[in-house]
C-alpha cells in the first residue's frame with residue numbers, strides 16, 4: 526500500500542532548506558507519531574481525564590495536555606537546532622542550552638482538549654521561527670506570522686495525518702501502522718467557494734451585529750439573500766475544522782463576542798492563528814481576524830495573545846468581510 530509512496534523523511538531530506546530546519550521538522554514528526562500512539566491508547570495509556578492543574582490560560586489542564594507538552598518540549602530542546610520553545614501550556618517560553626540553536630518552536634501540544642474524553646478528533650499545532658541567536662529572549666518569540674519558516678499540524682482522527690508547509694505549498698502525510706509518514710495529499714488547494722461553514726452557533730447572541738447578519742444569511746439558505754443552502758460543521762478542535770477546509774473547502778470562524786469584551790477572541794495568535802494561517806494561505810485560502818486583516822500581519826505583543834479568526838475559502842471570506 527505505501528511502498529511506492531514518498532516518505533516524509535525523504536521529503537524533508539530533499540527540501541531546499543537549512544539542515545537545522547530539516548532536523549526540527551524530523552523531531553516534530555517523530556514526536557507527533559509518538560503522541561498519536563498515546564492518544565490512541567486513551568484510558569489504557571492513562572491519557573484521559575483532568576490533570577488537576579490550571580494552565581496560564583486559566584484553563585483546567587487535561588492529562589494529555591501535560592503529557593504531550595512534556596513530549597514535545599523534551600524532544601525539541603534535545604534537538605541541537607532548537608534555541609527555545611513556547612507552548613500554550615507554559616507561562617513563558619523555555620530557552621534551551623543548544624549553543625548552535627537557530628530555531629524557535631511554538632506549539633499547542635494538544636488542540637481540542639475538550640474532545641479527549643469523548644474520543645473526538647484532537648491535534649498538535651506547531652509554528653517554526655528563526656531565532657536571532659542561540660540565547661533568545663522572551664521578546665524574540667514575538668515575531669509576526671509572515672516570519673514563519675514552517676508550520677504544521679498533526680490531526681489524530683480515524684487516520685493520523687501530518688499537514689506541512691515550508692512556504693512552497695501544502696502537503697499531507699498519513700501515518701502508517703509501523704510509524705512511518707507517507708505522502709498521501711500533494712499540493713493541497715482550497716476551493717475558493719464553499720457551501721460549508723464552521724462556527725459555534727451557541728454563541729450567536731454574543732456576536733457583533735455584522736457576524737450575526739452574515740451567519741443569519743447562511744442559515745436562511747436558498748430562501749435568503751445568498752440564494753443557496755449551506756451546511757454546518759463544528760468539531761470543537763480548530764485543527765480538525767481546518768483540516769476539513771483543506772480537504773474540501775469551507776470557512777471557520779471564532780469571532781470576538783461580548784461575553785468577555787476585552788478579549789479579542791478565544792484562539793491564540795502565536796501557536797494557533799499563525800501556523801494555521803500560513804497553511805491556509807499556502808493552500809490558496811484567506812486567513813484573517815475580521816475578513817480583511819491578515820492574521821500573518823498581526824504584530825504580536827504577548828506570547829498568549831488572542832485574536833478573532835475568520836479563515837478558509839477566499840471568496841466566502843470576502844463575502845464575510847462584506848456582511
Ligand code: AFP
Nearest residue numbers: 635636637638639725761762763764
Ligand atoms: P481546547 O483545546 O481548550 O478544547 O480549545 C480548543 C479551541 O481552542 C479550538 O481548537 C476550537 O476550535 C475551539 O477552542 C472550540 O471552542 P468552543 O469549545 O468554545 O466551541
